[in-house]
Amino acid sequence: MATIQVSRRAAERLRAGHAWIYRTDVEGSVDSVASGALVRLVDGRENALGCGTYSSASTIAVRRMTRDEALDRESFLKLVGDRVKAALRLREELAPITEITDSRRLVFSEADELPGIVMDQYGPVVMLQLLTQGMAQQDVRDAISGAILQHFGALERANTHFLHTPAGVELTVWEREDGRMRELEQLPPSPTEPLLVLGDAPRTETRFRLNGLDFHFDAAAGQKTGAFLDQRLNYQAAAEAVTRALALRETTGGRALDVCTYQGGFALHLARVCGRVTGVDASRAALEVADRNLELNRAQMKGEVDWIEADAFELLRAFAQAGERFSAVVLDPPAFAKSKRAAEGAMRGYKELNLQALLMLEPGGVLVTCSCSHHVSEPEFREAIRAAAADAGRTVQVLESRGAAPDHPEVLTLPETRYLKCLICRVA
Numbered sequence: 001m002a003t004i005q006v007s008r009r010a011a012e013r014l015r016a017g018h019a020w021i022y023r024t025d026v027e028g029s030v031d032s033v034a035s036g037a038l039v040r041l042v043d044g045r046e047n048a049l050g051c052g053t054y055s056s057a058s059t060i061a062v063r064r065m066t067r068d069e070a071l072d073r074e075s076f077l078k079l080v081g082d083r084v085k086a087a088l089r090l091r092e093e094l095a096p097i098t099e100i101t102d103s104r105r106l107v108f109s110e111a112d113e114l115p116g117i118v119m120d121q122y123g124p125v126v127m128l129q130l131l132t133q134g135m136a137q138q139d140v141r142d143a144i145s146g147a148i149l150q151h152f153g154a155l156e157r158a159n160t161h162f163l164h165t166p167a168g169v170e171l172t173v174w175e176r177e178d179g180r181m182r183e184l185e186q187l188p189p190s191p192t193e194p195l196l197v198l199g200d201a202p203r204t205e206t207r208f209r210l211n212g213l214d215f216h217f218d219a220a221a222g223q224k225t226g227a228f229l230d231q232r233l234n235y236q237a238a239a240e241a242v243t244r245a246l247a248l249r250e251t252t253g254g255r256a257l258d259v260c261t262y263q264g265g266f267a268l269h270l271a272r273v274c275g276r277v278t279g280v281d282a283s284r285a286a287l288e289v290a291d292r293n294l295e296l297n298r299a300q301m302k303g304e305v306d307w308i309e310a311d312a313f314e315l316l317r318a319f320a321q322a323g324e325r326f327s328a329v330v331l332d333p334p335a336f337a338k339s340k341r342a343a344e345g346a347m348r349g350y351k352e353l354n355l356q357a358l359l360m361l362e363p364g365g366v367l368v369t370c371s372c373s374h375h376v377s378e379p380e381f382r383e384a385i386r387a388a389a390a391d392a393g394r395t396v397q398v399l400e401s402r403g404a405a406p407d408h409p410e411v412l413t414l415p416e417t418r419y420l421k422c423l424i425c426r427v428a
Contacts, residue, residue: 017413053134254327264290
């Protein structure tokens with residue numbers, strides 16, 4: 001195993017519980033270290049700092065797996081399998097499958113001590129992403145598949161899982177590429193065949209449930225692993241906040257705007273309590289899926305729903321200038337800050353979106369505003385909203401400060417795991 005010496009600053013960061021070694025933290029040459037190799041980490045005095053996986057391409061040169069345990073290949077693969085099984089057991093407690101919700105995050109990278117591994121479940125379909133050179137290897141896939149088979153096989157024998165059918169547990173595991181990470185990590189293409197099939201035949205399409213609503217899922221389409229499960233509880237909380245606001249105003253109906261709706265998550269939840277909902281997105285493909293999701297849930301919709309394909313900034317400015325008014329506005333844009341250098345521009349974007357939303361909200365209306373940029377902290381995000389409120393001349397009361405659902409756990413020593421901010425506000 002190769003040894004990599006790190007700077008004093010990096011050593012202090014590792015001892016404080018972080019898991020990343022940036023390329024600028026590495027002291028000495030790493031030309032002889034193979035892509036994806038296991039490496040031993042030491043400080044300037046040769047004190048051991050743990051073991052991790054090396055990337056020859058990423059700005060994150062090493063992602064630590066252990067703090068003090070020495071790893072060979074066999075023990076590394078066993079550790080991966082054991083941690084996957086632990087993550088799956090934890091999800092049975094944090095987000096059990098029910099008739100109301102049958103989708104959840106199963107593995108959340110560093111938050112489950114499995115850096116570079118993300119895995120989501122959509123009913124009978126599981127999507128796996130291997131995002132680093134150290135994890136995108138066949139023996140790692142085999143270890144993950146074995147852990148999944150053991151976990152769901154045990155549930156099948158116990159006949160306790162919601163996905164249990166007369167023929168057994170039905171589950172198909174696919175690996176999906178992340179185009180940006182594949183480029184950054186210089187990864188080979190992912191396998192095109194399913195990694196694991198429990199049941200009679202592999203599934204590529206299905207329906208999944210969130211909070212009693214049905215959504216289409218296609219393993220070959222969508223962003224990330226296919227949908228955004230981190231907002232699951234925020235969808236419901238937003239609908240409940242709007243219900244309370246309409247009741248306080250003694251209004252039946254209400255008009256809501258969901259900006260960057262993607263496949264209609266917030267919009268469909270709000271349409272169960274509002275008289276009219278408009279969902280906006282720049283992607284026609286996403287809106288087509290949103291419309292299919294609307295048809296699946298038509299019987300639950302209280303109000304009319306329409307979709308607009310448009311740039312969020314341009315449409316909000318046009319709506320505000322035209323004097324449009326809404327009882328609720330949801331802002332759920334994609335990450336504005338892909339890097340720390342982009343954070344300043346992201347702050348301007350968040351302020352502009354929130355300013356236009358505040359200009360359109362009726363007195364007593366609800367603003368649900370989100371950021372998934374981990375490079376923008378919650379205090380910074382709040383400052384952008386404060387500045388927008390000052391410019392709009394509106395009083396904004398924060399009713400709830402929320403994050404991702406519990407199946408996306410946060411690690412206190414890894415601030416990157418607290419990436420999602422969701423503020424539910426009343427606008428006077």
